[in-house]
Amino acid sequence: MDQETVLGEFRDAGALLEGHFKLSSGLHSSVYLQCARVLMDPKRAARLCGAFADKLRATGVEVDLVVSPAMGGVIVGYEVARQLGVDGIFTERVEGEFALRRGFEIPKGARILMMEDVITTGLSSRECIKTIHEWGGDVVAAGCLVNRSGGDVDVGAPITSLVNINAPAYEPDNLPDELKAIPAIKPGSRGLKS
Template sequence: MNFDDVLGEFRASGALLEGHFKLSSGRHSGHYLQCARVLMNPARAARIAEAVVAAIPADVRAAIDVVVSPAMGGIIIGHEIGRVLGKDALFLERPEGVFHLRRGFALEAGAKVLMVEDVVTTGLSSREAIAAVGREGGEVIAECAIIDRSAGTVDLGVPFYPLVAFDFPTYAEDEVPAALAAIAVTKPGSRKA
């Protein structure tokens, strides 16, 4: 899948939203990528996961023991990527604000982990999830995502393999342009605050 294919999947599923959004990162944008909508169709989710996995170098794929993703946004794509790789797919939760494994999930000591996200903007959630995997005894060897919204600037501390990059501008709270500020804010992400 190339950029136009992925954008087409988002448009066809009504997953590319326009308005004024406060992202999970705390930044504002006139565009929101609602990955839950693009992934709600199992066949589409499978196509996207297969494309994401194809973008990961073979040597990295061969080293993966388990797939881990942060809840909520990463669960569906993480599960699909686990299916493509033939690996278990676990997810981290943060009911008290800090990511950790629950529901009986556990990592074997030294497990080589592929972190999976839907969209990465600033990388804050990814870095928090990577740190949680370390606390749980695993080692994140790479991260993949459907979308990189950072314009290629994000540093996760591990190799990052996004399927495509969308360069929709984002703004800090005090940088929001007047035209965007005039639109009521929607906060569709999973992070409180």
């Protein structure tokens, strides 16, 4: 799947938004990718995650387990795990830190794909990877459908993504004039208000 096809899937789902958005990181951007909308259609999710799984296989990386950070990574992590034929689990925040719950475990030395929907700053990816390492897992790859950093972010593992876009994100006190003129909305999983 090429970049235009992937972005077309987001557009068709109403998941590629333009305006002024406050991201879960606290940064602001003129572009927002609402992966929950693109993944709500099981056929579309299977197409995108299947294309990702094919791209990962082409790198030669083999994984034993897919681990995703909740909330955004849960659906994409599950579907990528299904496509790869391995189990998929997720981390959840407990008192502000990612942890494994629900009886999930990571076998020592397991080859792990840490899978996200979108990577912007890489913070939740790095936090998830830290938890995987604490359990003794070996993160052999990080994955995402969309890498908003243009490929510049470092999460501590090689990143495979379906799409790399350069969607600048700004500190709230350093907004370009065109964003200053529009009220910010926060459509993500951590709230709906600016």
